[in-house]
Amino acid sequence: MSRQTTPYLRQRLPLFATIIMAAALAGCAKLGPQPDSVQPVATDWANRGAVHRAPSVDPAQWWKAFDEPVLDALVAQTLEQNLTLLQACNRLQAARALVRTAAAQRLPQVDASAEGRRQKRLSGRAESDFERTPEDDLQSPSGSRASSYFQAGFDASWELDLFGRLAATEEAARATAGSVLAESRMARVSVVAEVVRSYIELRSGQRRLALQRENLKDQNHLVAMTRDRRAAGIVGDLDIDRSLTTASETAAQLPLLEQSIQQSAQRIAVLTGKTTIDSNLLKPMPQPVAERLALRVLPADLVRVRPEIQRAERLIAQASAELGIAVADLYPRMTLVGSITAKGDLIGTPLAERATNASAGLSIHIPLLDWGARRAVVSAREASLTESIFAYRLAVLEGIEDTENALTAIDVGRRKAMEEEIHLAAAQRTASHADTLYQRGITDLLDRLDAAKALREAQLSSADVVEQQALAVVALYKAVGGASLEPVQ
Numbered sequence: 001m002s003r004q005t006t007p008y009l010r011q012r013l014p015l016f017a018t019i020i021m022a023a024a025l026a027g028c029a030k031l032g033p034q035p036d037s038v039q040p041v042a043t044d045w046a047n048r049g050a051v052h053r054a055p056s057v058d059p060a061q062w063w064k065a066f067d068e069p070v071l072d073a074l075v076a077q078t079l080e081q082n083l084t085l086l087q088a089c090n091r092l093q094a095a096r097a098l099v100r101t102a103a104a105q106r107l108p109q110v111d112a113s114a115e116g117r118r119q120k121r122l123s124g125r126a127e128s129d130f131e132r133t134p135e136d137d138l139q140s141p142s143g144s145r146a147s148s149y150f151q152a153g154f155d156a157s158w159e160l161d162l163f164g165r166l167a168a169t170e171e172a173a174r175a176t177a178g179s180v181l182a183e184s185r186m187a188r189v190s191v192v193a194e195v196v197r198s199y200i201e202l203r204s205g206q207r208r209l210a211l212q213r214e215n216l217k218d219q220n221h222l223v224a225m226t227r228d229r230r231a232a233g234i235v236g237d238l239d240i241d242r243s244l245t246t247a248s249e250t251a252a253q254l255p256l257l258e259q260s261i262q263q264s265a266q267r268i269a270v271l272t273g274k275t276t277i278d279s280n281l282l283k284p285m286p287q288p289v290a291e292r293l294a295l296r297v298l299p300a301d302l303v304r305v306r307p308e309i310q311r312a313e314r315l316i317a318q319a320s321a322e323l324g325i326a327v328a329d330l331y332p333r334m335t336l337v338g339s340i341t342a343k344g345d346l347i348g349t350p351l352a353e354r355a356t357n358a359s360a361g362l363s364i365h366i367p368l369l370d371w372g373a374r375r376a377v378v379s380a381r382e383a384s385l386t387e388s389i390f391a392y393r394l395a396v397l398e399g400i401e402d403t404e405n406a407l408t409a410i411d412v413g414r415r416k417a418m419e420e421e422i423h424l425a426a427a428q429r430t431a432s433h434a435d436t437l438y439q440r441g442i443t444d445l446l447d448r449l450d451a452a453k454a455l456r457e458a459q460l461s462s463a464d465v466v467e468q469q470a471l472a473v474v475a476l477y478k479a480v481g482g483a484s485l486e487p488v489q
Contacts, residue, residue, distance in 0.1 A: 034386060035389050042400075066473075070199075071199050074272060078273075079192070081274075083273055085184075085191055088183065088187040092181055095177040098176070102170040102174075105166050106170065109157050112154050114150070114153075116151075117148070149343060149344065151342070151343040153342060154340050155338075156337070156339065159335045160335065162332075162334060165324075171321040175317035175321055183307070186307040194267075195271045198264045199288065200288055202261060202265055204464075205260045205264060209258065209284075210284060211460050215250050218453060220247055221449060222243050222247070287463065287466045287467065290469070290470060305480055306395075307481050309392070309396055315388045319385040320385055330378065332365065333365040334362060337361050337363050338358070339358070343356075402475070406478075406479050414469070416468075423458050423461070430455070431455040433451075
């Protein structure tokens with residue numbers, strides 16, 4: 001070692017020792033083991049028999065299984081005009097813009113500054129060097145009291161990402177954008193499911209309202225007939241009160257049904273971004289029935305198609321990136337810095353000094369006294385990562401639960417529909433037989449009205465089953481995230 005280099009090392013030995021000590025402290029930051037993020041699932045659904053194996057409609061347009069042109073138009077309007085989806089779209093744009101901001105931090109940062117000034121000294125010159133200011137150095141040699149000058153320059157810095165802090169910051173921003181993308185898909189699935197559900201409830205309410213009005217018509221006829229029989233002395237006041245009670249109960253249900261219809265139509269208006277109800281929706285139409293129901297998604301496929309699981313997966317990536325940032329903060333941070341500054345006169349008296357200066361150096365930020373606090377942040381980020389892993393596994397289980405429950409509801413609804421078909425057919429035969437007997441004078445009007453009432457009740461029960469089946473289909477495709485099968489980018 002030469003004598004010339006020895007003083008250089010002696011002067012910088014404390015700096016080298018500090019860097020080595022900081023790196024050694026950071027090296028002590030050992031991460032604990034993380035739980036397995038893989039959630040075991042079954043190879044197939046327990047209630048697979050409720051649906052066909054081969055799909056007959058595009059899962060991304062699952063509502064077309066109802067074969068309802070009006071519903072298709074409503075969904076199209078919702079996807080284009082729904083305010084919730086427009087909000088989600090803008091949140092996604094904001095998150096993606098922040099990804100570009102995080103990526104730009106890994107590049108050299110250059111700032112420019114410029115200053116122009118006109119100054120005039122009102123008193124004498126500074127009497128000592130201690131009293132002199134930078135402006136005094138710009139005074140002209142002739143001692144003029146006025147001068148105009150400019151100063152411009154560039155400042156540059158470039159942080160050396162030796163320990164991955166900036167890379168982890170960019171990855172955290174990308175993971176955040178990914179979770180926002182998953183949330184936008186969750187909003188799309190929920191909004192589409194809600195408009196389909198509202199449409200189903202609207203048509204089912206109209207069907208029930210029509211049946212109840214027929215019931216009320218028959219019951220009012222029964223009240224009139226009972227009053228005639230009372231006048232003839234065949235029945236007493238008790239029979240009249242019973243018939244009036246039944247008719248009033250049915251009449252009381254009509255305003256509630258009308259209210260539910262109005263609420264469903266108003267909800268559809270909100271979902272489609274409108275302030276008023278489309279009058280065409282208030283015209284009664286048959287209840288929607290899913291004729292082409294199919295499902296090819298397996299339990300293992302939920303991680304690809306269910307937005308809730310995609311969001312949980314991106315939250316793991318975000319927590320992992322934040323842990324990487326915390327670990328990198330334990331290490332020294334090194335930044336290359338440099339600047340170029342030029343100054344000179346603008347107009348008027350020449351200045352005493354015109355110069356261009358350049359500087360460059362290395363800035364080192366070393367965590368020492370706050371290392372314990374930084375290590376505590378690492379421990380907190382480890383716990384957050386563990387939490388996000390468990391949340392992901394729970395999201396998988398909840399997706400399987402929702403899908404199995406929907407498949408069970410479809411299977412139960414199908415079996416109930418078979419029983420209701422038998423019940424409805426029997427009620428129709430009974431009503432037809434009672435009507436024939438009444439026309440022939442074999443039976444009285446009371447028996448005919450009782451048979452008609454039983455038929456209406458069977459029809460109401462059948463309408464409920466059809467609605468439950470349709471809502472189960474909505475729940476199924478919402479459970480598997482059928483509104484979007486695209487992978488998260």
